[in-house]
Amino acid sequence: DTQSTPEALAALPLRENLRGLSPYGAPQLEVPVTLNTNENTHPVPDEVVEAIAASVAEAAVTLNRYPDREFTELRKRLSEYLGHGLSETQLWAANGSNEILQQLLQAFGGPGRTVMGFPPTYSMYPLLAAGTDTGYLAGVRGENFSLSAASAARQVAEHRPNVVLLCSPNNPTGTALGLDVVEAVYEAAEAHQGMVVVDEAYAEFALAGTESALSLLTGRPRLVVTRTMSKAFALAGARLGYLAAAPEVTDALRLVRLPYHLSAVAQATANAALQHYDVLLETVEDIKRQRDRIVEGLRALGLDPAVSDSNFVFFGGLGDAHAVWQGLLDRGVLVRDVGIAHHLRVTAGTEAETTAFLDALREVMTGA
Numbered sequence: 001d002t003q004s005t006p007e008a009l010a011a012l013p014l015r016e017n018l019r020g021l022s023p024y025g026a027p028q029l030e031v032p033v034t035l036n037t038n039e040n041t042h043p044v045p046d047e048v049v050e051a052i053a054a055s056v057a058e059a060a061v062t063l064n065r066y067p068d069r070e071f072t073e074l075r076k077r078l079s080e081y082l083g084h085g086l087s088e089t090q091l092w093a094a095n096g097s098n099e100i101l102q103q104l105l106q107a108f109g110g111p112g113r114t115v116m117g118f119p120p121t122y123s124m125y126p127l128l129a130a131g132t133d134t135g136y137l138a139g140v141r142g143e144n145f146s147l148s149a150a151s152a153a154r155q156v157a158e159h160r161p162n163v164v165l166l167c168s169p170n171n172p173t174g175t176a177l178g179l180d181v182v183e184a185v186y187e188a189a190e191a192h193q194g195m196v197v198v199d200e201a202y203a204e205f206a207l208a209g210t211e212s213a214l215s216l217l218t219g220r221p222r223l224v225v226t227r228t229m230s231k232a233f234a235l236a237g238a239r240l241g242y243l244a245a246a247p248e249v250t251d252a253l254r255l256v257r258l259p260y261h262l263s264a265v266a267q268a269t270a271n272a273a274l275q276h277y278d279v280l281l282e283t284v285e286d287i288k289r290q291r292d293r294i295v296e297g298l299r300a301l302g303l304d305p306a307v308s309d310s311n312f313v314f315f316g317g318l319g320d321a322h323a324v325w326q327g328l329l330d331r332g333v334l335v336r337d338v339g340i341a342h343h344l345r346v347t348a349g350t351e352a353e354t355t356a357f358l359d360a361l362r363e364v365m366t367g368a
């Protein structure tokens, strides 16, 4: 047996703030219908696969050399994709938005500093805090996991965190924040020069009328908006996340990034994908339709889905949520038990996967 034991781990001189923590561990199980990690369940379209393969083949010829440390072409393409008058000096990329968030905490958090999140929110925030030795402050939400501008601003003013993480649309609840919340939090953080990060990993799936915090960047030098190609772009496997902020923020991140952190293969993949973003984003409309089908289907079963601006739906009204999770798994459908009583989270799949989920849930609920 080559597995380590808890005792062997405890005997290592691990940093105190990592002791007893569990690693990020969404199950990676082989099941017919995988709807547990909010990926885009549509395969990459053939046309984009070919473009990526050609771009990577070209990059392969010069893999003996380090890649462009400044990923210049990629930053230009990302700024063009985002619009909002952003220049390439305001863009920064890394291996997934997880690495982007880690770099932000390395630069603006650290020992003796704090980061504030508003649980339930993305489960990596406390782990990224621990990994960078940044104190994690758990803010409080209101009824139905809502977060008002007044409440968020009051909590930020009271605790004066060095970094605030606002997840919008929020994982696991799926709902986006109004820009009034971002504005109020920024104003409260400004009093002590705190950074405000809006994690918009799911922005492309937002409902009509939901606005991006990108529109607030002008005149707010400590505001950061993070995005990813893992969701709408269907490129989770490529590991490409990015942010938009004032140029001095990207300068700060150069101090903590590893040299050549973004491989030539990742850059070639992302550059090719961005040349076809219209084709890639075609899946977004279908996913939104499936998401809305899930919301309706859950309501028809008497359950209580949250408003979703994302590619997943968080729903309550279950008795024993874990038993339902297991019942779905027994029927070949993997969803996420986020550890909140009576609730589960499901990613919108393809039409067939979504139907399989709704059918399986109906069976589990009616004991069929």
Ligand code: PMP
Residues within 6 Å of the ligand: 037, 038, 095, 096, 097, 098, 099, 122, 167, 170, 171, 199, 201, 227, 228, 229, 230, 236, 239, 240, 241
């Ligand atoms: N932010 C949020 C809110 C997420 O849900 C995720 C992925 N589940 C990420 C960031 C990280 O995604 P990635 O590193 O693939 O960009």
